[in-house]
Amino acid sequence: MAADGLRQFQQWFGPYPYRELDVVETPLLAAGMEYPGLISLGRHMYTGERSRRLPWVVLHEVAHQWWFGLVGSDQLREPWLDEALANYSAWLYFERTAGEEEASALFREAFEEPAQRLRDEEKDLPIFLPVADYPRDIYGPAVYAKGALFLHALRQEMGDEAFLAFLRDYADRFRYRAAEGTDFLALAQAHARHPLDAFLADWGFVK
Numbered sequence: 001m002a003a004d005g006l007r008q009f010q011q012w013f014g015p016y017p018y019r020e021l022d023v024v025e026t027p028l029l030a031a032g033m034e035y036p037g038l039i040s041l042g043r044h045m046y047t048g049e050r051s052r053r054l055p056w057v058v059l060h061e062v063a064h065q066w067w068f069g070l071v072g073s074d075q076l077r078e079p080w081l082d083e084a085l086a087n088y089s090a091w092l093y094f095e096r097t098a099g100e101e102e103a104s105a106l107f108r109e110a111f112e113e114p115a116q117r118l119r120d121e122e123k124d125l126p127i128f129l130p131v132a133d134y135p136r137d138i139y140g141p142a143v144y145a146k147g148a149l150f151l152h153a154l155r156q157e158m159g160d161e162a163f164l165a166f167l168r169d170y171a172d173r174f175r176y177r178a179a180e181g182t183d184f185l186a187l188a189q190a191h192a193r194h195p196l197d198a199f200l201a202d203w204g205f206v207k
């Protein structure tokens, strides 16, 4: 799955510049952890009920080779920039490869339900805060789930073709550099056919 994800993400986001990508089972507390050229997966993810989530984790970590590895960002100050992108990219992969029904179920489970729980429990926070500003149980749903919903909404706002061209351009321009949220949003605007101001304001982004 990592090899297939690597092929697909190269088509979308541009070449992976290394000769290898190592996927390694490790005694890890997290589900997975990304490093350039290396993905570490928690041993506990390989068995039992958790193993159902392993493919998702693999694709999320492969996507980090672009969003974090090639395009750097400040992971503490703007965690959404790599995490929401890695998470949404994982879903893009399943949207392409899994059936429509399975992709929809994943979308609900990974994105919509955690984001809905935040609203139900009145713990909703914007997607773009620094890590330290999220209570521990809010960080995941706000950044990984709601962040991915933001990217999905952005895609719908821009159209599929413009959205993918934008991500490709973002990967090209910021390859081996560090991007900021404002870079990401300005480039999205450059690829969009109409002003995104009202849309971004709805998501809490202010200029």
Ligand SMILES: [Zn+2]
Binding pocket: 060, 064, 082, 083, 086
């Ligand atoms: Zn991640």
